[in-house]
Amino acid sequence: MSSLRKTIFSRGDEMHLRMPPLEKLQPPLLSPLWIYLQRTIGHRRFFKITLEKEDKTMNKEIEKKRGPHRRMWGAVNGVEEDRIDEILELIWTLREEGVLDMDHLLKTTQDAEANFILRWMIKEDLFQMEGDRMILKERGEEKAREIIRRHRLTERLLFEIFEMSEEEVEEEACKLEHILSPGVTESVCTFLGHPPTCIHGKPIPRGECCAKFKKEMKPLVIPLDELGLSEEGRIVFIAPKSHQRLDRLSNLGIVPGSIVRMHQKNPSHVLQIGETTLALDRDIVKDIYVKRV
16 A cells, blocks of 8 residues: 555545546646747747647637737738838838839838738739839828828927937837827827928928918917017927037027017027027028927
8 A cells, every 4th residue: 555545544544535537637737739830930920720639629820919000901811001001101212212113122121021912912902013113003102192191200200309310210100100090190290380301301291281281270380480570489399400509509598498589580580588689590590490479
């Protein structure tokens, strides 16, 4: 008799140990076995195969890392919308450079599945091929235009308001362009005063707010030189071309939050800040943005 059995029956009392068969313990104790089969590392796409002993079934499903802004274009193809956006954006920017051939796009894109996505985009009527040239169709043109607008407005916002470097701006703009709603995009554009170009000098597609502004609205933030004579404005931000210029303006009391009054525009701009009167060159004034008060 084993030592365990001797211990149980050491007092002479017979004790019956009732235990279920081992097979019945396995389902609740053993978790399903997940096997991940790598498909594409770059986009973290995996197949998950679940093996469950109890019902002898095997289920396969696609697992993807998806953020709240990512949606799927069709249940069969399972193409993430932000990947479609990236290619539409690339087609637009290449077109601005006068490049329309697909071979150049395939060499430029970092998406390993670009060929598959491009074929799917043609089926979805986003663009068409005319010989070797890629031509955006109406639906693709509209989507590409929205993406470019969101990206370039975000660049302006991050560079001018948050004073981020161009490298940081590009990285963050590529993220935000996929999640900005139309309403937020219009608000950003209005806040920035409907800028015509991005920080690299490329045109920002105009929105409804821009057309409305021309007819009946004034922007929230304007360049300082747009203040009328005797008008006052609160400095919102300064976008100098160098830190030396920013330091010089700070020493003069020209900092965000300061109230300035426009006294003269020609031949130079004469401003009053508190009890101080300053004369500034036009190229300095155009870097200062204010809100009328």
